[in-house]
Amino acid sequence: MAAIKSPNTVLEMLVRGVLHKAGFRYRLHVTSLPGKSDLVFPCYKTVIFVQGCFWYQHQCAMFHWPKTLTEW
Numbered sequence: 001m002a003a004i005k006s007p008n009t010v011l012e013m014l015v016r017g018v019l020h021k022a023g024f025r026y027r028l029h030v031t032s033l034p035g036k037s038d039l040v041f042p043c044y045k046t047v048i049f050v051q052g053c054f055w056y057q058h059q060c061a062m063f064h065w066p067k068t069l070t071e072w
Contacts, residue, residue, distance in 0.1 A: 012038050012050040 007029055016039065019026065027040045030047075037047035 007038075009050065015039070015048070015050050 016026075016028075019039070024041065026048075027042065028038070030037060030040045033040065033047065035047075035049070038050045039048040041047070
């Protein structure tokens with residue numbers, strides 16, 4: 001489970017790049033808010049949670065089962 005990164009995952013970096021190119025400005029991983037939000041848009045009062053392949057377990061090249069604690 002330690003291999004599952006929380007901040008700056010590949011999917012999150014992709015979403016951040018697309019939003020930045022579209023002109024949206026945001027803050028990252030604001031700890032003063034409840035939960036672990038990935039992107040925070042203060043002017044829109046909106047947060048985005050980027051859930052990757054591990055959580056949805058869809059079959060793609062990025063998904064893999066953890067080698068330890070597999071019963072989780």
